[in-house]
Amino acid sequence: MSLVVEHAAPVKKNYVTALKEALFEEMERNPNLICQGEDIGILGGAFGVTEGLQARYGASRVVDMPISEACIVGSAVGLALGGKTVMAEMQFIDFISCGFDQIVNMMATYHYRTAGEVNMPVVVRGPAGAYGGGALYHSQMNEAWFCNSPGLRVVCPSTPYDAKGLLKGALRDGNPCIFFEIKELYRKREIAEFLPEEDYAIPLGKAIVRREGSDLTFVTYGQNVYHCLQAAVELEKLGVNAEVIDIRTLVPLDEDTIFTSIAKTNHLIAVNEAPMTCGFAGEIVARVSEKAFEYLDAPPMRITRLDTPVPWAKPLELHVLPSVEKLVNAALKSVKF
Amino acid sequence: MSLVVEHAAPVKKNYVTALKEALFEEMERNPNLICQGEDIGILGGAFGVTEGLQARYGASRVVDMPISEACIVGSAVGLALGGKTVMAEMQFIDFISCGFDQIVNMMATYHYRTAGEVNMPVVVRGPAGAYGGGALYHSQMNEAWFCNSPGLRVVCPSTPYDAKGLLKGALRDGNPCIFFEIKELYRKREIAEFLPEEDYAIPLGKAIVRREGSDLTFVTYGQNVYHCLQAAVELEKLGVNAEVIDIRTLVPLDEDTIFTSIAKTNHLIAVNEAPMTCGFAGEIVARVSEKAFEYLDAPPMRITRLDTPVPWAKPLELHVLPSVEKLVNAALKSVKF
Amino acid sequence: MSRTSGTAPAANATQKGDTPSIRPRDLLSKEDCLEIFRQLYLARYFDVRLIKEKRLGHLTGTLYSSHNQEGVLVGSLYGLKPNDWISPIHRDMPAFFLKDIKFDWRRADRMGLSIEEVCAQVWGRVGSPGRARDNWSHIGSRSKRIIHSTSMLAGTIPVAAGVVYADRLDGGDAVCVTFNGEGSTAQGIFHEAINYAAVHKLPVVTVVENNQWAYGTPAELECPTTDVADRARGFGIPGLVADGQDVFDVYDKVMTAINYARSGRGPSIVECKTFRAYGHGDHDDDRANKYRPKEDVEKGRARDPIAICRATLLALGHIDAAHAETFRAEGKNASEAKNDDFPPEVVTFLNEGIEFALQSSLPPADEGAKWVFREAK
């Protein structure tokens, strides 16, 4: 059904193709779905996520918006109030700060304020993440702001399968959602995979164990899933068997999967790309410390960005971000505790 | 020197008077200090914090700004770039969301981006906090957003002495600061106190032990300092001896005072008024769990707002916020662990 | 008497170059005119009564009086079709029940909130549409087509634009009238939303209630032009100026804007010049007496919209002197005005609302944790 690919033989799809398919399929399935954002129509999006969408569904359902993030969100709220479902793109998730009030105060609270009369099926999605040399304003992972703003789902897929399934899940969830796409993964060939022929949506709030292990648990999401997996390979060589949990959805959080793992490994390293203070890794450490304290054989640890912006020059960027090396060192420290 | 009070005999001063004195004294001391905000001049501020300031220092140093929070912050950045120190008032801290981008992306990062060439002595202050029936948009404690945005000092005084000393400290610190004033404390008679005759400023980053105890440590700030102190009194009756730490400054955090206390009491309850997920109580739990794990005899706990907005009707508001009762129950659970 | 008897004397038209041969008001019947008069009473009484109730300690929360600004509300709302949307803000409390209230205030199918719902909201009771989860003017109703505001000024204008966009996609012809103070037009979102609406020719009418003050800040520190309506010129859209004290002038200008919007030509701004009677909120009454020159206040309150409407109706012969006497609260402050200064139907109507509110309970505590998210289906 999607415009994107109609292959005889199945091919592996990358992350951006997966997102594209999700949008085409949901646009087809739900005539009340509207997409809006900067340059998403004529251009097809800065990263091509909406390529071909306007040609297929018209300029009134796929709207090139002025450079007005607050209005992109606010009018999406209006569309939802008028019964529509909305995908609102931030060209980079960094620019969400310009629409911040409309997100946290208008959209996130609408259902709550109206005692459930008004639903807000609005997915605000955009490319996020560092490691690409994007510097301060094209590298952000600002998910923690939204986790501390009740009423928002917060999602961050790390694979093509999840990207497609979670975007569909988010668009069907009926709640406002901030959807963090990892732009460094968009076209990463190594992670391309076969996607189901049939329609599927991943419900929000389910973590996944990416690698089983017995000695230590990495809990993370987004790009750091791969760093943790790499670290696990390194650690394997050193005789440490690490489990890697990709939480996929931050709000709601699948605590069970995490606690089950900690009950087994007794060691936690929570990882996020964002700054440390009040970041989501801290939330994971707090939840585990509060609710799975007895399982912990060592202090839970965080590996996060230092409390700095993301600088531009490569040595600086690498210095402040989580790395495989930092993960391995932390893991060794943890298991040797 | 202050306009506010020239008494023969010293009198106890309330929180708002303390703030007022800080502003008058700093305006006098630093001719490069500019104050700007909505209704701060002619009116003297919604809560009277700047009462009389414009009459004394003129409309060019005490500026009634248009209802434009982003511009209030952005122009403050410009003033700082031009060598000024700025106090920028948000009429309620809730409205800071409308100036969010200018705060986190323009102001917070300026020193960093310029490798230290440009200082940003800008204090963005405003009335914050719940418990007063202010509902969703006049009750917020949104400090966690700023703790996760590197480059900002985050301060929250709970007493008149601290209000004055920390505001002066913040205005002299030379870094951008988000200064959370607790509006429910502004005119609270019970906390009025004598203030030093002489000039004093409290440097940022120093916690204070409000009550010594041996069995358990409450770590908190703002209004919950009083809830914790009340809980400590209740707990005393039940044979539990609680220590209460008022961190006063969230960024930078005085870890030593906290860890020293935990080393003694071995039990932690971190308390904030904000929503739980990615709130500052979680940060405290995470830091203690990471760095003072061995001292903990029981799972660290958090008492925070539920992950909801602050609703209006009293029963709802009380239901979602921390209360003395919730604190006492948590403490008992902790010490009985 | 014909249903289109007209409401002359000649419009005090301040819109430059706007002298249509038939004004919207000319299509109003005598009954309409009387209803408009009655609605002005109603709005005034609501305000007076709430101030009294607040002073008696019956209410929490700040009261933003709409006294002296009723002409803006009634005149803006009267010509709307039931399916139109509105977006009131803090000073527009009466708008919630004035919407689609024509003639039979208790019509079951009205597209507006009932007085009971509004009173339950003011009293913070579970019978309010939002079950007292948010305060004062932050109510609304999806089914009644009233946008719920947040506190953040001008924040609903993009929502208004979005909701009419949705309506248009569904083949509707709804217009949305948003209300904003002159101070609120300084917000960035005001610009973003009107810009978007202008680009897409969306039917959004922004009524600016220029009451000269934004809290303690005079209009000239909020807006660089004398007429706030001039902000429209930046978007190439119509910017009309109405005498906010003359309900019929407001009606003319807003209906012109509504017709323009409904016909697909896009948004516009209607500035209604008025004056805030009291302080910003009731907590500000005393201070406002200091920061606002007494003469200004006297001048600003001299032209009571109800008195002006009454004079018009008398001149038209729609009412006689006896009828005109039904309303005796003209110029009176809340403390001076008594129940029998108002027509009994108005008092009764509000009493019923208050009665309902008082019998409605506070919401149960655990509702505080509900509806953060939509319940799973």
Added chain:
Amino acid sequence: MSRTSGTAPAANATQKGDTPSIRPRDLLSKEDCLEIFRQLYLARYFDVRLIKEKRLGHLTGTLYSSHNQEGVLVGSLYGLKPNDWISPIHRDMPAFFLKDIKFDWRRADRMGLSIEEVCAQVWGRVGSPGRARDNWSHIGSRSKRIIHSTSMLAGTIPVAAGVVYADRLDGGDAVCVTFNGEGSTAQGIFHEAINYAAVHKLPVVTVVENNQWAYGTPAELECPTTDVADRARGFGIPGLVADGQDVFDVYDKVMTAINYARSGRGPSIVECKTFRAYGHGDHDDDRANKYRPKEDVEKGRARDPIAICRATLLALGHIDAAHAETFRAEGKNASEAKNDDFPPEVVTFLNEGIEFALQSSLPPADEGAKWVFREAK
């Protein structure tokens, strides 16, 4: 030759009703005119060379070409006093070294960045004023009075307003010229900042480079009026329109605005009509060929600002045909243009800058953790 020889032919003035008897350009000397011509070369060569370097894989980060828009930059900057502030944005990279560069490009006391600093920035080296902590156009200098931008479009306009407010408090008469694309004028902060500047009559000149496209979005989806300068009307401030391809028309209009600002009359907007030569950034070149009609691109690029300047200088007799030939890159894309299409001094100047950049190292890793806060005193 007199220092005020004038630069006729008659201005292609598009500002409605603006026909001053003496235009700012009429006060330019022949030397000034030649310098302006030279600066156009310089800006063009910088762009051409960077595109080449990027294609050779020497640069990271996106390159936002200023090709075809040099007239806007040079014309806007030429009349500034050393103490004035500027606030360039992504497409204005040459502005950083063009500021206060008159005649002696290497003057030690220049209030602009050196070509070395700018190149170090482009190459991401520690020799850049921000030590390569932020990318591309996000540089600046407090001492040289250049505002550092973030990525957030229009975000420096309030900063500009604040910085001139500070200057005014200190008794200065500095003006700030900000640069913004037409798309960026849709941002809320654009409105808030200009509103504030207009209320306080702050000397901020907002140059809008209307190059018809904001990334993949045509101007008419960003702005409801044909002239973006009309946004000024919403603030009651002057909105001038310049032919962005004619450096002298830009100079006339911007100088008019600067003089107006410096004399205390407040802000204004100068829209310069131009056309984006390539894609939005270099990554967009191929797509831009699809989303922009070929004819539009040809038409938009037909009027090369350097060619137009050359024609003016020839007509004035400021240059002869031989001199005119010094520049042969007219109409050529970066791939076609060669070093000897440019005057040697321009090539040398940039070569020196690049040389410096290449010898400057990457910043040491641990600087990544530095300067989050001011070091304790």
